[in-house]
Amino acid sequence: DGGITQSPKYLFRKEGQNVTLSCEQNLNHDAMYWYRQDPGQGLRLIYYSQIVNDFQKGDIAEGYSVSREKKESFPLTVTSAQKNPTAFYLCASRMGQNTEAFFGQGTRLTVV
Amino acid sequence: GEDVEQSLFLSVREGDSSVINCTYTDSSSTYLYWYKQEPGAGLQLLTYIFSNMDMKQDQRLTVLLNKKDKHLSLRIADTQTGDSAIYFCAESIAYNFNKFYFGSGTKLNVKP
DSSP states (O other): OEEEEEEEEEEEETOOOEEEEEEEEEEEOEEEEEEEEOOOOOOEEEEEETTEEEEEEOOTTTEEEESSSSSTTTOEETTOOOSOOEEEEEEEEESSSSSEEEEOOOOEEEEO | OOOOEOSEEEEEEEOOOOOEEEEETTEEEEEEEEEEETTTOOOOEEEETTTSSEEETTEEEEEETEEEEEETEEEEESSGGGGGEEEEEEEEETEEEEEEEEEOOOHHHEOO
16 A cells, blocks of 8 residues: 555654654655644644755754655654754655645654 | 644543644635644655645545635644544645644544
């Protein structure tokens, strides 16, 4: 079955540590996205990638980094520079222009 | 601009119709989408409408688009308790197809 998979579902991080969230898709989609969701708020775009080895900053990229070495994978690293990283992170992928986005089930990151 | 606005809460009784509203500001929107998010999960596409359409019906769901007023609505007929979730509208922009702009989400509470 085709789909988009995020792991882990829950992640705990100590202050000052970097953590990496995984996002894998087998839909053969070119575009991939990372969003952050805070309670009572909509989705805010962190980074997106249109094609392998290319990615662009979204609206809240500070304190985050990404890579796109393979079409199927778009990992997100939350660095220690991110001041308030506790949130629900959603990954999405899309075939191209004017097509729907498919979402993973999300990763809830908590800083302890 | 890319502002997409929704009211935060809606409460209805089981069996009634629910109407969730959304306004957007970018007139170059090409597709507009409705997504559903259940607690702790990713977003699931419910339906979408192309910007040159006025209405789309899909079983219990009816989408109305007033392009002049930049107003989108989702009507759920015979609302069930399983419809309780957060509903997001999103727009895809013609000049920047790699970005999706989401509203803040409307939390629908269906009372038995």
